[in-house]
Amino acid sequence: MALKRLAVLAGAGVMALSMVACSSSGGKQDGAGEGSGGGTVDTPRMTIAMITHEVPGDSFWDLVRKGAEAAAKKDNIELRYSNDPEAPNQANLVQAAIDSGVDGIAVTLAKPDAMQAAVNAAADKGIPVVAFNAGMDSWKAMGVKEYFGQDGFIAGQGVGERLSAEGATKALCVIQEQGHVDLEARCAGVRDTFPATEILNVNGKDMPSVESTMTAKLQQDPSVDYVVTLGAPFALTAVQSAARAGSDTKIGTFDTNAALVGAIESGDVQWAVDQQPYLQGYLAIDSLWLYLSNGNVLGGGEPTLTGPAFIDSSNIEAVAEYAQRGTR
Numbered sequence: 001m002a003l004k005r006l007a008v009l010a011g012a013g014v015m016a017l018s019m020v021a022c023s024s025s026g027g028k029q030d031g032a033g034e035g036s037g038g039g040t041v042d043t044p045r046m047t048i049a050m051i052t053h054e055v056p057g058d059s060f061w062d063l064v065r066k067g068a069e070a071a072a073k074k075d076n077i078e079l080r081y082s083n084d085p086e087a088p089n090q091a092n093l094v095q096a097a098i099d100s101g102v103d104g105i106a107v108t109l110a111k112p113d114a115m116q117a118a119v120n121a122a123a124d125k126g127i128p129v130v131a132f133n134a135g136m137d138s139w140k141a142m143g144v145k146e147y148f149g150q151d152g153f154i155a156g157q158g159v160g161e162r163l164s165a166e167g168a169t170k171a172l173c174v175i176q177e178q179g180h181v182d183l184e185a186r187c188a189g190v191r192d193t194f195p196a197t198e199i200l201n202v203n204g205k206d207m208p209s210v211e212s213t214m215t216a217k218l219q220q221d222p223s224v225d226y227v228v229t230l231g232a233p234f235a236l237t238a239v240q241s242a243a244r245a246g247s248d249t250k251i252g253t254f255d256t257n258a259a260l261v262g263a264i265e266s267g268d269v270q271w272a273v274d275q276q277p278y279l280q281g282y283l284a285i286d287s288l289w290l291y292l293s294n295g296n297v298l299g300g301g302e303p304t305l306t307g308p309a310f311i312d313s314s315n316i317e318a319v320a321e322y323a324q325r326g327t328r
Contacts, residue, residue, distance in 0.1 A: 040076045043293045046104070047078045048285055049097035053090055053110040053134070054083035055177075055205055059257040060231055060277055064133070066327055067281030068106070075289035085177070085205065087114035094118035104128050104288035109135025109142070110180045116142055128291050132284040133277070134182040136303060145291065146298055148283040150275040150307035152182040156189020158308060159228060159252065159273060163194045166270075168226040168250070171197045172217065176204025176234055183230050186254060190228060198224075204234070211237050211244075218245035229253040232260040232272065239268045256311060261323040264316050274319075275307035278327045 050068050054061040065081060072079035080102065084090045087110065095118050097105055105122055109115055109131050119142050122129050131139040132148040139147040163171055171194055173187035178201050191197040200217055202210045218224060218241060227242070227249050229235040235253035242249050253260065254273045263269040283304060290296035298304050311319055322328035 040074065041289075041293075043076055043289070045076055045078065046289065046292055047080065047102045048072070048104045048106065048288050049080045049082070049094075049100075049102045050106045050281070050284065051090060051093045051097060052081075052083045052108045053085050053087070053180075055085045056083075057207075057233075058204075058231060059233060059259075060255050062326060063257070063277040063328070064281035067278035067283075068285045069281075070278075071282045071285035071289070075286060077285060077289060079285065087111035091115050091118040095121060098122050098125055098127060102127065103292055104130075106130050106132060106284035106288060107144075108133045109138055109144075110177070110182065112138035112142060112181065119143060128288060130284050130287050130291075132280045133275075134180065136182065136185070138181070139303070140301070146287050147303040148280050148287070148306055149182075149303065150305060151303070152185035153189040153192070155254070155273050155275070155308035156186040156191075157193045158189075158310070159186075159254075160190045160193030160197070162252070162271070162310070163190070163197075163226055163228075166226075166250075168194070169196060170221075170223045171226040171228055172200050172214075172224045172249075173197050174200045174202055174210075174214065174227065174229045174234060174238070176202055176210065176230060186230055187228075197228075202234075204231075207233070207237060210234060211241050214238055214241035215244045218242060218247040218249060222247065225249050227251045231255050232257040235260060235269050235272070236263060239263065254308075256319070256323060256328060258323045258326065261316060261320050261328075264311065264313060265320070267313070271310050271312035273308045274311050274328070276328075279306045 082093045091114055098121055112135050129144050130146040131144045136151055173190050175183050187199055202213045227238045229238050232255045238251045251269045252271045256272045287298050319328045
């Protein structure tokens with residue numbers, strides 16, 4: 001049943017894209033443009049800040065930014081992107097955006113409690129805020145208008161069911177940032193449907209440390225036969241860790257990048273759970289344009305889901321082209 005839910009949720013993400021594509025065509029286009037950002041609407045110039053918890057070097061956010069930039073180009077928006085993995089610093093960036101007089105703010109809510117005051121400050125100034133990627137369980141109570149992303153817990157449940165179907169006996173779920181609500185929800189979902197799951201916390205800001213920690217764990221516990229990571233760079237590091245530990249463990253992950261596509265094609269990584277980060281970035285910016293220019297709100301008070309869906313050897317060719325150009 002959970003796998004059926006995954007298919008429904010993945011479909012919801014595609015439907016959301018279709019809805020936005022239709023809605024976004026309302027403004028007059030002054031040029032055909034090229035690629036996904038072609039043309040500019042005839043609405044007044046707006047300034048929108050996108051503020052994330054990106055850890056520098058994480059390729060996931062390159063995909064988010066490309067989606068945001070495509071929407072900004074189409075919608076005649078000046079996009080101001082900034083990031084900080086430390087929640088208090090991210091909140092300060094939101095306050096700085098408010099003080100600069102932006103028209104709208106798109107923000108991730110990896111640590112919602114730390115972001116509440118900044119979100120309130122935006123509301124006090126009449127600046128609309130949408131959330132994406134992290135904060136599924138918190139955005140509505142925080143007064144945020146819309147949310148775009150996957151349900152981490154349900155995605156994790158799908159992973160756990162897949163582990164069972166593949167005959168795994170013990171899994172390691174690797175969290176690269178303690179306290180990040182969406183990452184913890186993913187591993188909680190895995191454990192919910194595959195109880196033989198151990199959580200391993202690593203410092204995602206220090207990849208050599210991530211590699212050594214995973215290597216040591218695999219050497220210490222040879223019963224681990226599946227490693228589940230929560231980001232493409234960590235899956236690729238897990239491949240190195242397994243080799244150095246002399247482990248035959250299989251590796252699955254959340255999220256993709258071009259290098260991970262190659263790893264799935266080669267069999268080094270079995271599968272990835274795709275939450276479509278390009279789509280998250282695109283919808284976050286485009287939704288603010290829709291709200292500011294026409295009062296539209298997507299989702300009807302519910303999150304707009306962009307995933308999850310599995311990418312594996314059976315369908316990798318369908319996304320490989322897009323991954324190579326940096327949009328999947």
